[in-house]
Structures are given as C-alpha cells and as structure tokens.
Amino acid sequence: MNQTHTRAIEALQPFIHIANSNSATSPRFVANIITNATSHPHTYVFAELLETPTIQSLQSPDIPPEYQGYLKLLEIFAWGTWQDYQASSSSSSSSSSSAKNIKANNETYIATPNLPKLSSEQAQKLRLLSLLSLATTIKPLTYSALQSALSLPDIGDLESLVTSAIYSSLLGARLSPSSNPPTVNVTSVAPLRDVQPQSLGKMITQLTEWEARCGEVARDLEAEIEAVKANAAIRGIKETEYKEMYDVRVKARKQDAGAPGTGGGVGNAAPVARRGPLGIRRGPRGLFGGNKREADDIEQDDGFFDAGDGMDIDEGAGSGRGNGSRTKRVLGGRRD
Template structure:
C-alpha cells in the first residue's frame, strides 16, 4: 500500500510543476489543469496541488463564476465522496474518467468507515445502476491495489469483505483539531494502561518474593524436623556415637559396659570350669572310664595335620 501512495505522489508531480510555472495565471488554464489531474488514472492524492498558490487563486472574487467550482471539485477529489459531489451545486460536469476516479476514491472512504459493506449500501452511495457495475468497480479497485477485498455475492445480504485500504485519501484541514483531540485522548489512555501494567508487575514481583521467602523458611523447618527424626531412634536405643574408624565413619558402642574382647574371655573361663571331668595326667591316675575326644571333629576330611586330643574321664 505504501508503494501505491508513492506512485500516486509521483504521478501528481507534473501537475504541481505546471501549477507553479509562471504561465499558470489564467483561470481557464487552472481549470484545465484540475480537470487533467483528476482524470489521470494514476493520481489519487491532491493535497500538494491544492496547497499551490495558483490553485488557491480561484478563491478570488475576480474569478469568473464558471471556473469557481473547480477548486471545490478538487477538494472533493482530495477528501470528499460521490455523495458530496451530488449534493453540492454549481460543480463542473464530470467526464467518464473523473466519475470512475471519484467512485474509486469514495469506495476507499466507505471501506474505512462502513461495516458491513453490503451491496445495497454501496450501490446507493455510489449511484451504480446494477450489482454487476458494483462488482466491476470493486474488481478495478482490487487490481489497482487500492483495497484488499473479497466479493461475497452468495451471503445474505451480499457483502464486500475489505481487509485493507490504501492510505490515499487526504485529510480535510477542518478535521485536524478533532484528530489531534482524539490522538491526545488515545495517548492518555495508553499512559493509564502502561501505569496499570507497571503497578501489576510490581505487585507480582512483591508476591513472588514473599512466596520465595516462605518456601525457604518452610524448607529450613523441614530439614530440622528430618534431622531430629533421624537422631531420635538412636537416643531411644541408648546408642551413642563413638570414635571414628579409619574409614572416617563413627563407630557405635553398645550401652552396656564390657562389650568387645570381654566376650572372648568369658568363653575361655567356661572351658576351665569343673564339669565332673578331668584331664589325664592332671593328678588323677585312676579312671572309671576313659574316652578320647577329638577336638578337631568337624574338620576337613583328609587333613594331614593332626589335632590334639584331650583324654577325659569321669572321676570315681
């Protein structure tokens, strides 16, 4: 669409040069210049031509009445519509090329302001005799890159679905204060929205920091509880941490005293207790009965080593 606007400005430049030349002094010459500019198939913007002092000279009271309407006609081509042309008296009659151009420009304005864009509304606004003429006009606008649209004749009601409009309509000078007011209001609303967003972002960050601190506190309490739970069974069983072994792990000592090598000493004492038997050669010569007990019973069969034997006998 920007390329379309650039092409339209480029097409208008020859007419601007003619308007600024020294020969452009006659009202008839100016009227012919306006007619040629509005009839050219490539021209769609006219603000620069309107600003020319030569064109503005038609506002002079000395301008003949037959040429006074040409300035108003050029203003309608710049920002007006087909309906405005029909409603304004004493305007020059349009050629076929001018009529097509003004209808195309009016279609741009209607596409930007009217929703939905029905067939009936367009044929009335553009004074088209039939639906076929409307479809031909819309197709011409599409191929000229003035609009991006799709015809929907089968819908109820039939509509023209416009999705993009070329920025080719000039702005009426009287509408500038209203546009400035609307833009100022829009800027104020944008500032309020930005302030609300910043306040919401600050609130979310504060809540996130509080939640993080709460999670850290909960994690610390949980770790302390786990440590207390792990130490509780050992304390109930009377097990205390002993000195560290060579591997670096603490040893555990049973609660009762004397554990360790004391168990081996007791077993040795049990063997020395008098159980009614005596050893041979231990001061008893007479034996009521004697038997040899092989202390190596249960040893591996076929062992070449001999086990010591104890001769036990019951005292008579």
Template sequence: MDQTHTRAMEALQPFIHLANSNSATSPKFVANLITNATSSPNTYVFAELLEIQMVQALRSTDTPAEYQGYLTLLEIFSWGTWQDYQATPNLPPLNEKQTLKLRLLSLLSLSAAIKPLTYQMLMDALSITAPSELESLVTTAIYSSLITARLSPATSPPTVNVTSVAPLRDVKPQSLTTMISILTQWETRCGDVISDIEAEIAKIRTNSAKRRAKEHAQMALFEKTLSNWGPEGSESRLAGPKNPGWHGGMRGGAGGFVGNKREFSSDDFDDGYWDNGTENAYDTLVAGSRMDIDEGAGSSRMGPAGAGARHAKRFLGKKY
C-alpha cells in the same frame, strides 16, 4: 509506504511541477490544471496540489465565478465522495474519466467505513442504476489495487466483501482535531494498561520475595534443629528411658517377669527356681494356671509317661 500510494504520488508530481514552474497564474490555467490532474488514471491523492499558493488563490473573491468551484472540486477529489459532489451546488461538470475517478475514490471511503457493503447501498451512494455497472466498477477497483474484495451476487442481499483498502484518501483538515482527540484517548488507555501491568509485575515480585524469605527461614530452622541431634545425644533421644515394666524381658512386677514369653532366654531362668523349688512346684503351677504345656497325645500327669514328661520339663531352661 504502500506501493499504490507511492505510484499515486509519482503520478501527481508532473502537475505539481507544472504549477510551480509556470509563470501563468490565471484562474483559467489553474482550472485546466485541476481538470487534467483529476482526470489522470493514476492520480488518487491531491493534498500536495492543494497546498500550492496558486491553487489556493482560487478562493479569492476576485476569482471569476466560473472558476471558483474548481478548488472545491479538488477538495472533494482529495477527501470527499460522490454524494458530496451531488450535494454541493455550483461545481463544474465532470467528464467521463473524472466521474469514474470520483466513484472509485468514493468506493474506497465507503469500504473503509461501512460493513457489509450491499449492492443496493453502493448503487444508491454512487448513483448507479444497474448491478452490472456496479460490478464493473468494483472489478476496476480490484485490478487497480485500490481494494481487495470479492463479489457475492448470489447472497441475499447481494454484497461486496472487502478485506483491505489502499491508503489513498487525503485527510480533511477539519478532521485533524477529532483524530488528535481519538489518538490522545488511545494513548491514555495504553498508559493505563501499561501501569496496570507494571503494578501486577511489582505485586508478583513482592509475593515471590516473601515466599523465598519464608522458605529460607524454614530451611534455617530445619538445619538448626538437625544440628542439635549430635552423635552423643542421638541414642538417648531416640531410645528414651527404659521402663522397668517394659516388655523387652526385664524382671519386675508381682509375677516376677514381665514381657512376651516367646522372648525368654535360658539366662532369664537361671535363678535356681527349678532346682530349689518343691517337688510339686510344676504341678502346682500348671494346676493353678489351668494350662497344659507341651503334652503329647496319650500323655498323663499321673502315669509314668506323664511323670517322665514332668521330669523333663523341670529341667527346662537349665544350663549345663
């Protein structure tokens, strides 16, 4: 419980004790009790005093007219405002302490309901004519821990910036139905939000489970495929069948050899071609292909040097 509210409850206890222990039940005694309770500087809540049977007895038609207004006055101090007091006829007059107390309580209600609070609006609501008087009232409320506020007289318009209000006003019984309705609507909205959150959580969990199942199926398929690539069949699968016309150096085709000439080896030519061929086979081959192979500068096919070169080339690839 707020400390300010606790102090206000403690300040009211002597008056409650006096109302319960005193055998006098006359309307005059109850009226004096209400006047003293509302004039006390530290009393700001009065609901417990209102619930006492002796106080409620003032509502009886047998109560003298001069005391009937004290119960209404106590109700205004509990949850009403200065404007309620001004608008209600046949109420007892207020002394100076009661006037200050009711204005302070009205300031609490206005601060909780209206923002921003301008000087002019507060002066009209509290029947104050001078800005200095309003500033004195607000300062008293601040030092009494009723509100946390800052005065801004230089702004246009001048305002009172309230940041917090002490929970010192009693709840009007007629407003309980409205409060219950508001709280019920708030509870319903909270339930709808919780339901939406739970549905979203369930959706996320379902999608996550589907995703994990899909990943598991893909991993199982991958492992099954990988297991089929055993040691026995891996070479054949990777290499594949050799094509007789493959460029790796196999014999075949109309030319007698297929592949890159730079990958030749001496074994590929060990077929007696150079030994059993005609004397002019090399010349015929060269003349037919129009290629000069390994001829140095100044060499000639017809001269002795050229004949020697041809002779050397005839033994190319020959194994000894």
C-alpha cells in the same frame, strides 16, 4: 508508508512541479492542471497539489464564474465523495442538484450545477475514491448501499468497479453476490484519502482521548507488575525460611543418629553382636563375620527348625544308653 500511497504521491509530483514552476496563473491554466491531475489513472491523493499558491489563487473573487468550481472539485477528489459532488449546487439554483449525463464530442460527461463536468475517467476515479470512504463507514457494505451512494443502478457496473479497485490495490475485498443481502466483504483499505482540514480538531480530540486511555492501561499494567514482584519476593522469603528449617532438622537427626548407645553406627558406639538360632555369635556382617549372602545360606530353613523352639537332635542307638532306645536333647530351646 503504504506502497500504493507512495505510488500515488509520485504520480502527483509532475502536476505539483508544473503548478510551482510556471509563473502563468491564468484561471484556464489552473483549471487544466486540476483536470489533468484528477484524470490521471494513478493519482489518488491531492492535498499537496491543493496547497500550492497556484491552485489557491482560484479563491480570488476576480476569477470568472466558469472556473470558480475547480477548486471545490479538487477538494471533493481529495477528501469528498460522489454524493458530495452531487449535492454541491448553487443556493440560488432552483434546479435539481442530482448529476446529469451530457453527450458531447462522443464522450459522456456528468454535470452538476456550479461544478465542472466530469469526464468518464474523472467519474471512475471519484467513484473509486468514494468506495474507499464507504468501505470504512458502512457495515455491512451491501450492494444496495453502494448502488445508492455511487449512482450505479446496474449490479454489473458495481461489481466491475469493485473488481477494478481490488486489482488496483485500493481494496482487499471479496464479492458475495449470493449472500442475503449481496455484500462486498472488505478486508483492507488503502490509505489514499486526504484529511479534511476542518476535521483535524476532531481527530486531535480523539487521539488525545485514546492517549489518556492508553496511559490508564499502562498504569494498571505497572500496578499488576509490582504486585507480582511483591508476591514473588514473599514466596522467596518463605522458601528460604523453609529450607533453613529443613536443614536444621536434618542436621539434628544426623546428630541424634550418631550419639553413643543409639545403635546408629556413628560415633564411639560399637556394633552390637547378635546370636543366631544355634547360639552362634553373629556380627554385623553375618555369621562368623562373613558376608550377608553366606549368613543367609546358613540361616536357611532346612526343616529342622520350629518357630520359637530350639533344635531336636536324635542321638540314635549306640549312643551309650543301655536299652538302645533313642533319646533326644534340645539345643537352644525348650522341650515341651
């Protein structure tokens, strides 16, 4: 529950206790309870007080006319507005139904036909409560709309009222007097208005419709979840089949590579020895069965090799030939 709402309920409890505990139910006594409750600076909800038998006794036809309007006044404080107070008048009255200022006992009162006059504290309280209702119904909440609805022709009085509501935690708002038009930008509204009993049927209908829409959204989400699960299952099956096929092919390649005569070095096939450029037998580990680095050193090109040819050896003079001429013989290749 909102903290401001809790404080408002706590502030109303003494008046409820008085209404329930005192056996005296004279119209004047009941009227005083309503006047004191609506004038208290921290009371903003009144439905619980309104439901007590003491307050409801004002509906009796035996109540004097001067006290009959107090029940209606408490209802306006509970869920009505400043405009409702101004509009309430006797159907038989031909006078204007607008509120009038009356000076009495150095205090300003606002009187409306058929309703009790309001003290300055009550007028301030009713305007604050009306501001809460207007903040949820008027978009944008302009200065001109508020001045008309709250009977505040002076802009300073309007800004003072809104500031009081902000500091009392009734509204979260910011004044924008320089905007066009000047506006009150509301960010939050305290839940301090009571629900009119006649509006309960409409609220139940709206909540029922909202529940039906939520059910449709929930069903759509469930269908989407099932579709995602089904797609994920299909992908899992395909991935499993692909992995099985991959493993089978890898295994087949390994078997082919290890078959005899394939040169894969697996199975019973012995490594095939190769011969180098000098006709020297070369094993799988290089020349003379040594390591690869030694074989690379031996096979390095020293300038005596021609690509595709053998090796020329100059036997030189004194090789046993009579004329001392130099002859060449070819090893491991052919001589053109």
